[in-house]
Amino acid sequence: MICCLNPDCPNPQNPDGKKICQACSTPLVPLLRNRFRVIRVLSDEGGFGRTYLSEDIDKLNERCVVKQLAPKFQGTWSQKKAMELFAEEAKRLQELGEHPQIPTLSAYFEQDNCLYLVQQLINGDNLLRELQLRSHYRDWDIQSILLDLLPILKFIHDRGVIHRDIKPENIIRRQGDGRLILIDFGSSKQFTAKVQNKIGTSIGSHGYSPIEQLRDGQAYPSSDLFGLGATCFHLLTGISPFHLWMEHGYSWVANWQQYLHCPLTNELAQVLDKLLQKDIRQRYQSADEVIRDLTKNQRNLLSPATNSSVKKPKLRSVFVPKKYIFLRNLLLIVAVILVFGLGESGYRQYMRLQTGLPSSLSRPNYHSNSEAVLSQPPKIGWGNIALVNTLKGHDQSVLSVAISPDGKTIASTSDGLRPTGGDGLRPTGGDRIIKLWNLATGQQISSLSGNSQRVNVVIFSPDGKTLVSGGDDNTIKVWNLATGKQIRTLEGHSDSVHALAISPDAQTLVSGSDDNTIKIWNLTTGKQIRTLVGHTFWVRSVALSKDGVTLASGSFDKTIKLWNISKGKEIITLKGNTQTVTSVAFSPDGKTFASGSRVRFQHDGGDGLRPTGGERTIKLWDLATGKETRILAGHANTVTSIAFSPDGKILASGSRDRTIKLWNLATVEEITTLEGHTNTVTSLAFSPDGKTLVSGSEDNTIKIWRLS
Known part of the structure; x- marks a missing residue:
């Protein structure tokens, strides 16, 4: 099949060999830039363009995503802003795509009066879809999500970039390894940048974006951290912060815990409370601060005598056991062994193990036919x-x-x-x-x-x-x-x-x-x-x-x-x-x-x-x-x-x-x-x-x- 690139085409799929679209009579393009074969539409942006599943023939037909910008209203502020954000996303992906949890940019070009951005395909569901499938998250799930996302935010913040649209739809759990991928950098800005607000427009998502961003057009690292807190709230409660914002403005963040279905640990509740502060001065200022608070209680349990910088090779691979309850028990046992036996580095090893597992492991009806296997470390010594x-x-x-x-x-x-x-x-x-x-x-x-x-x-x-x-x-x-x-x-x-x-x-x-x-x-x-x-x-x-x-x-x-x-x-x-x-x-x-x-x-x-x-x-x-x-x-x-x-x-x-x-x-x-x-x-x-x-x-x- 060959896909029509007219963003208004009602039926873009055409049989191979056709030169004119059967639905809208637009000339068909076999290869964008003589390289990218468009397969089908992934999403429609309402006439401003579409997102397509494609193949990169220069990379042995590797699957990729092609985003198209084809604004209808030439010369309008909306069209100018759309083009600006589109170019901004390409620029940010170029700068940040070397991170394994940020999509890699493959190309950015103009063809036939449309702009195209080609990026790495991430196989997996976003967290909103994941929430719909599993219905709820527990406190250990949220801690794993935080510890997976916070290093990504530290990475982009250290490079002077604010994402400005942290929400479940912009976080994908990669199917291959269960890691979380941060997408959609179209709204991202440098620290010092301000949004030129227009009536009826804003950069960010209501309910997930903090007041300084939507009201004043200003965004800082702590603005992304508010979005992260709102995302965790949504996953814990199943309640959209957007709906609460429509009814209560920002007052809901003062009593967010009343919406919880299950109690949280005091430590996690304190972290989320500080993430969701309306006043930016009371909020966390950096991802490092959040990570320290998430892990400080575990660090206090460690014995200094066991915290060695040099270690022999540890357990290398853990495969998923047969039943959910057995997996959780196994993780708890491993946690006790690593934390008390190997010190702080052992705790980090445990968190990597827990965070790296797919989200499906947290579902109550989880079953698997795999056995738990612990490999034996090699016994080699080499001086001091x-x-x-x-x-x-x-x-x-x-x-x-x-x-x-x-x-x-x-x-x-x-x-x-x-x-x-x-x-x-x-x-x-x-x-x-x-x-x-x-x-x-x-x-x-x-x-x-x-x-x-x-x-x-x-x-x-x-x-x-x-x-x-x-x-x-x-x-x-x-x-x-x-x-x-x-x-x-x-x-x-x-x-x-x-x-x-x-x-x-x-x-x-x-x-x-x-x-x-x-x-x-x-x-x-x-x-x-x-x-x-x-x-x-x-x-x-x-x-x-x-x-x-x-x-x-x-x-x-x-x-x-x-x-x-x-x-x-x-x-x-x-x-x-x-x-x-x-x-x-x-x-x-x-x-x-x-x-x-x-x-x-x-x-x-x-x-x-x-x-x-x-x-x-x-x-x-x-x-x-x-x-x-x-x-x-x-x-x-x-x-x-x-x-x-x-x-x-x-x-x-x-x-x-x-x-x-x-x-x-x-x-x-x-x-x-x-x-x-x-x-x-x-x-x-x-x-x-x-x-x-x-x-x-x-x-x-x-x-x-x-x-x-």
Whole structure:
């Protein structure tokens, strides 16, 4: 079938081969932008456009969503506002789509006087539909929902974005792994933005949006948190906040508990009460504050003596048991074991287990034929590993860390803005300043300033004389470490630079960018040598072999490419990954390279979950043959960074599961798991002697680990 793209067509489905729509006589478009095959209508936006289920033929007919904007009333304020919001959604998805719980943007374009936005298809029901199917939620369900959504809100708020329309319809529970996905960024704005309100119009949803947003057109992180509280209220009571708002205005939030069917724990009730405060000054101001209150009572139960940063590999997989009541009992037992036996990190492991289960497990009539299976951890030891220092000088997420060739200095860069103390924001310098630290003492030595936008990556030259950085201003800067002065700026990329590598002789620089290209530079002169084109999406990781001849690049297009950089030719494309490639690294001997990728889960055929490559997040490849040789399995979430030890015996991997794993490459076994970070581990670096590992994280810290 071929679908008519006229938003007013009463019957858009047509047989294949037709050139004119049988219902409205509009010319049919076989492929949008020669790439997207529209299959059928998913929803109708009342003449302003439609949302279609489509196939991306460039990605082996992968299913996607195409949103169309075709406003009827040209030149009107409504049409102008619709176009503005449509473009805003594309912009926000481009900025935020790297998060695994936000849909990825595939394309944004104009064709035949219509605007189109193409994004990742999320299979699953939104929470409103889920509520209709299950009729009610209990307090443990709400806590799981909060702990799944709050990190997403922290992610977008840290990047200066307010969603402004948090409600059950805009939250989808992904069918594959039960995680919650935040959609519809058409109303999102920067912190400081104000809505130009018109009579009869508003941005947001009545009942879910707070008073400062609907009345004054102002939105802040706490505005999204009000919407989150209203969403939880709706799920708990089955009563729409919109209906209460129509009858009572905002007065209902003062006595919201009278609508409850079942009592809540005092702790959860207090959290929801603070989320639903009408006065913004009395409300939570950040997602971090809510997370702390949700977990503080559990943390008080922990014994300090058991809260260790270094742990042996724990239970790896739990499949759904036969009956609902057995599952709940099993989770309680696991909770007691993890919390009292493993400390705070054990509690986090329990929450990941509970939150990751599909919502259907909470239904009273739930049944399953799967058995509960606990895998046995490998029994491997590796000397003594200790956390020796935590550097807390950054105000926001640490994006990149590097260690100088002499092993004395750490370079780091971070992300974001922070509040002024009022309702505005000011730069912290963390998004533009590179910090230099003394590795031995942990003291900050100096900082390098001069970047106009966020710095994403830093790297030392092999001779230790220069530092190179890449950032969101599309440029690369080269710094003289002796003077702390900028030597030059390299311009040529048309989008953010996220990946850098330098040849062993310190003569050649390689950069990877969100413009889908790789550029080769003469580091001494700053001249561009050539551009490597071949990836179809962001290039987020590059690495050079020991001889400086072979380049490996990893991309969001799910491929790894090997290049001969002296000739500027692609050697081979490795397509064994089913998910985004997040990191690549060469072994010191140059014979092997490793890649890290995102996680993916799917149903096991019953009501349980199994990894579809989610555990297979690190792959080892033979450089000579380009063949996959080994798989390192163990992380519970996306691998974000990998690093080989200087002797090539250990591979370190950091992940969104907040842990670092060390792997014995001789036996292909996990050595140990390092725990201590409270958010995603973003970057790893070994010291030249291999005795120290440095890690950066979205928890705003740098940790120094001593290996022996």
